[in-house]
Amino acid sequence: MDPEILTSAILDGLLIGGAYALVAMGLAMIWGVMEIINFAHGDFMMLGALFTFFLFTSAGLDPIISALISFAPIFALGVIVQRGVINKILDAPLLTQIAATFAILLIIRYGVQAAFGPYTRRLVSGYSDIYINLGFTTVPLPKVIIFVTSLIVLGLLYVLLHQTDLGIAIRATSQDRRVAQLMGINVSRIYDVTFGIGVGVAAIGGGLIALFYPIFPEMGGFFALIAFIAVVLGGFGSVYGAYAGGLIIGIAESVSALFIEPALKDVVAFLIFIMIILVKPTGLFGRGD
Amino acid sequence: MAGSLARINLYHATGIATLLVLPFLLDSIGMAFYVNMIFLALMYGIAALAWNLMMGYTGLFSLGHAVFFGVGSYTVAILALYYNVTPWVGLILAGVTAGLLGLVLSPPLLRLRSHWFTLATIALGEIFRLSFAHWDYVGGSSGLQMPISERRLYYLQFTGATIYSYIALGVLAVELIVLWRIVNSRIGFYLQTIREDELVAQTLGINTFKYKTIALAISAFFTGIAGGLYTVRFRYVDPFALFDLITISTYIAVAGIIGGIYTFLGPLIGSFIFIPVSEYVRANIVQAFPRIYGLHVTVLGVILLVISLFAPEGILGYLKKRREKR
Amino acid sequence: MKPLLEVVNVYKRFGGVVALKGVSLTVMPGERVGLIGPNGAGKTTLFNVISGIYQPDEGKVIYRGVDITKWPPHKRSRAGIARTFQIVRPLANMSVLDNVTVGALMKRSDIEEARKIAYEAIRIAGLEGKEDVLAKDLNLVEKKRLELARALATDPQLLLLDEIAAGLRPREVDSLVDTLLNVSRRGITIIMVEHVMRAVMNFAERIIVLHFGEKIAEGDPREVANNKLVVEAYLGIGVG
Numbered sequence: 001m002d003p004e005i006l007t008s009a010i011l012d013g014l015l016i017g018g019a020y021a022l023v024a025m026g027l028a029m030i031w032g033v034m035e036i037i038n039f040a041h042g043d044f045m046m047l048g049a050l051f052t053f054f055l056f057t058s059a060g061l062d063p064i065i066s067a068l069i070s071f072a073p074i075f076a077l078g079v080i081v082q083r084g085v086i087n088k089i090l091d092a093p094l095l096t097q098i099a100a101t102f103a104i105l106l107i108i109r110y111g112v113q114a115a116f117g118p119y120t121r122r123l124v125s126g127y128s129d130i131y132i133n134l135g136f137t138t139v140p141l142p143k144v145i146i147f148v149t150s151l152i153v154l155g156l157l158y159v160l161l162h163q164t165d166l167g168i169a170i171r172a173t174s175q176d177r178r179v180a181q182l183m184g185i186n187v188s189r190i191y192d193v194t195f196g197i198g199v200g201v202a203a204i205g206g207g208l209i210a211l212f213y214p215i216f217p218e219m220g221g222f223f224a225l226i227a228f229i230a231v232v233l234g235g236f237g238s239v240y241g242a243y244a245g246g247l248i249i250g251i252a253e254s255v256s257a258l259f260i261e262p263a264l265k266d267v268v269a270f271l272i273f274i275m276i277i278l279v280k281p282t283g284l285f286g287r288g289d
Numbered sequence: 290m291a292g293s294l295a296r297i298n299l300y301h302a303t304g305i306a307t308l309l310v311l312p313f314l315l316d317s318i319g320m321a322f323y324v325n326m327i328f329l330a331l332m333y334g335i336a337a338l339a340w341n342l343m344m345g346y347t348g349l350f351s352l353g354h355a356v357f358f359g360v361g362s363y364t365v366a367i368l369a370l371y372y373n374v375t376p377w378v379g380l381i382l383a384g385v386t387a388g389l390l391g392l393v394l395s396p397p398l399l400r401l402r403s404h405w406f407t408l409a410t411i412a413l414g415e416i417f418r419l420s421f422a423h424w425d426y427v428g429g430s431s432g433l434q435m436p437i438s439e440r441r442l443y444y445l446q447f448t449g450a451t452i453y454s455y456i457a458l459g460v461l462a463v464e465l466i467v468l469w470r471i472v473n474s475r476i477g478f479y480l481q482t483i484r485e486d487e488l489v490a491q492t493l494g495i496n497t498f499k500y501k502t503i504a505l506a507i508s509a510f511f512t513g514i515a516g517g518l519y520t521v522r523f524r525y526v527d528p529f530a531l532f533d534l535i536t537i538s539t540y541i542a543v544a545g546i547i548g549g550i551y552t553f554l555g556p557l558i559g560s561f562i563f564i565p566v567s568e569y570v571r572a573n574i575v576q577a578f579p580r581i582y583g584l585h586v587t588v589l590g591v592i593l594l595v596i597s598l599f600a601p602e603g604i605l606g607y608l609k610k611r612r613e614k615r
Numbered sequence: 616m617k618p619l620l621e622v623v624n625v626y627k628r629f630g631g632v633v634a635l636k637g638v639s640l641t642v643m644p645g646e647r648v649g650l651i652g653p654n655g656a657g658k659t660t661l662f663n664v665i666s667g668i669y670q671p672d673e674g675k676v677i678y679r680g681v682d683i684t685k686w687p688p689h690k691r692s693r694a695g696i697a698r699t700f701q702i703v704r705p706l707a708n709m710s711v712l713d714n715v716t717v718g719a720l721m722k723r724s725d726i727e728e729a730r731k732i733a734y735e736a737i738r739i740a741g742l743e744g745k746e747d748v749l750a751k752d753l754n755l756v757e758k759k760r761l762e763l764a765r766a767l768a769t770d771p772q773l774l775l776l777d778e779i780a781a782g783l784r785p786r787e788v789d790s791l792v793d794t795l796l797n798v799s800r801r802g803i804t805i806i807m808v809e810h811v812m813r814a815v816m817n818f819a820e821r822i823i824v825l826h827f828g829e830k831i832a833e834g835d836p837r838e839v840a841n842n843k844l845v846v847e848a849y850l851g852i853g854v855g
Contacts, residue, residue, distance in 0.1 A: 095348075099542075099596075099601075100597040102352070103590045103593035103597060107587055110586035118583060228408060264419075266419055267416055267423075475720045478716060485708060485709060493769060551708065
């Protein structure tokens with residue numbers, strides 16, 4: 001194999017991995033703090049993509065700015081969902097938790113389909129055709145933007161979690177909900193913020209993915225799967241592990257595309273998913289239990 | 290939980306009588322749409338009862354029963370189309386194939402717990418859908434069509450849904466007897482123990498893997514037959530309709546959850562409540578306004594959410610609880 | 616007489632923590648053994664090794680002369696090793712009778728027969744009259760007795776009781792000890808992990824003391840209670 005093809009595949013995967021990482025970090029944060037698996041996570045991402053598309057097409061806003069703005073409404077929606085649904089099922093049997101978050105998935109995914117039609121939309125902007133020449137290969141600008149944004153978000157999350165009072169409260173809550181309560185932390189507000197940030201970050205990822213990826217109501221399914229793999233790889237609940245997991249998947253996918261027939265690409269992805277949760281249920285960088 | 294088949298009360302008798310009369314009655318007054326609705330409710334009900342052996346009794350939440358349903362469907366179609374095997378036999382073999390598939394999938398699948406099990410079943414459904422769509426032997430993405438045949442009884446080809454409803458009723462009767470005997474035997478006790486606490490189950494001498502495998506295989510068997518019924522009724526199989534996360538896997542699960550997973554008949558009742566609602570919305574509202582395609586699934590989501598939040602024990606479970614309180 | 620249970624030089628590590636450091640003990644048929652020690656001494660870990668929930672990293676578990684170190688939990692309970700859990704684990708959504716019937720089904724498949732055994736076990740455990748109550752609706756004492764009844768229904772030879780008296784009032788402890796002495800008179804060997812000294816001193820004929828994963832004392836209850844090492848071990852971490 002030509003080493004140049006391989007290098008550019010790795011680079012391409014790394015950049016796309018930034019988008020996966022954005023979706024995965026939010027999922028990991030929600031799982032780590034609230035111990036809830038958010039089945040609807042990919043659909044919040046899709047909402048981010050759709051929101052970005054509409055801001056761009058109807059208000060003419062720059063798509064990157066739009067993607068960043070999408071954090072706000074999806075954060076708000078996340079808080080509403082947390083208050084209205086998640087908060088009520090935190091102590092419910094597992095099957096109720098699965099059923100409820102899966103119900104949210106159905107409502108968002110098919111509500112969008114009913115409201116805006118089952119169409120595939122493409123966001124064609126000035127960024128679409130710009131490539132950066134690196135000498136040995138060229139990379140499309142949108143992917144570079146995604147990767148850089150994912151790094152910035154990672155940094156912001158680090159600062160939030162480690163340098164602010166809110167972050168300390170979030171981490172305390174994730175360690176032990178009852179102890180946090182005894183320390184005077186309003187746990188249900190922490191959950192509001194956590195869920196809001198979790199889905200908000202996924203929405204930014206969705207908005208940026210929309211720069212080169214088609215937007216359709218069911219697009220969240222695939223990205224949710226990727227995010228689950230990343231979270232498993234990264235060790236449950238570790239935001240930084242999930243970030244690394246997202247990058248690894250991006251690279252693995254991009255490199256394997258050189259060998260696997262495109263038609264079977266998704267089959268392989270699903271098989272790998274099952275294999276990973278079978279073999280390594282505590283993650284590669286797992287924090288145990 | 291104790292009881293025997295002899296303990297059939299007035300409610301059961303009325304239910305059975307209604308089911309026996311209704312398809313014929315509706316057909317004779319020309320309400321074919323509703324006969325089809327009954328057939329669908331029976332087909333989903335058979336699958337939901339089977340699904341619940343895993344969910345309600347064993348605590349394994351599958352969102353991938355489309356795999357067994359679809360494999361059952363394809364079994365009937367392939368046997369009839371390629372080997373001229375009558376669907377009468379095909380229906381049984383549909384169950385056998387699906388059951389064997391369940392056995393094969395058990396070792397990896399049953400190592401997983403809670404949501405990881407659920408996620409793996411979803412992924413499994415996608416794997417089957419995509420694989421069948423690329424597999425020429427089973428017709429690829431366009432699927433297989435069963436041609437109209439002169440040998441109507443041999444190939445089970447009838448007009449309307451009435452006769453199919455009675456065939457489904459026959460399957461349902463057999464299933465109810467088999468499942469009732471299982472859940473009231475030692476196996477039933479063991480499955481519930483596993484559901485409540487797998488570690489305790491082990492310390493009580495229960496080989497948890499063995500009994501979970503039994504539950505999975507039996508569940509797959511009847512779900513496969515339900516899938517076979519789909520083929521005889523609609524004479525057309527394709528990977529996107531049959532291995533569908535929403536209209537097969539989720540419908541089956543939602544029927545079970547609505548009816549009540551901790552009750553024996555709940556999933557059947559749930560199917561008879563949910564399928565008509567869904568069919569009505571799909572046939573009347575969505576057909577009339579194609580722009581809002583997807584609305585019936587949104588409604589499904591709302592139903593599931595409301596049940597999860599306000600009556601997680603389902604309708605039959607809720608009624609049972611109220612009766613016990615009085 | 617041959618020993619019923621022999622634990623030989625068992626080691627168990629979790630990550631960097633060594634929970635058991637070469638523990639050995641022998642239990643004769645019919646004995647009433649108390650296993651005590653401060654929190655984190657490795658008592659529950661030892662129970663988990665005996666009942667098969669954990670595999671030891673080194674050492675052997677020998678039961679009735681057979682090496683069962685590699686046996687899975689369900690096989691051990693079939694061989695007659697039953698246990699209760701420190702944090703009660705009732706089968707919450709099943710009735711008391713069904714909880715206990717499951718235990719009785721281990722050695723027979725006929726439901727009615729199992730029910731009879733279950734009623735008897737419920738009576739011995741002192742839960743008569745609660746047969747139809749859902750396990751989750753029991754209070755703590757009753758849940759502890761349910762654990763006992765369920766274990767008894769499996770017709771065990773060796774019964775492992777993990778802090779069955781914890782959280783009970785003195786009077787409840789005494790009546791539970793009476794129940795346990797009754798069980799012991801039926802020829803069932805019992806090992807009891809316990810913090811509640813009132814229970815151990817009244818029940819056990821021999822006491823084994825674990826501290827930081829090691830056996831530091833063994834013998835007659837009064838002897839052990841006055842043992843200098845034992846007193847230090849408890850005082851050292853401020854538990855009386």
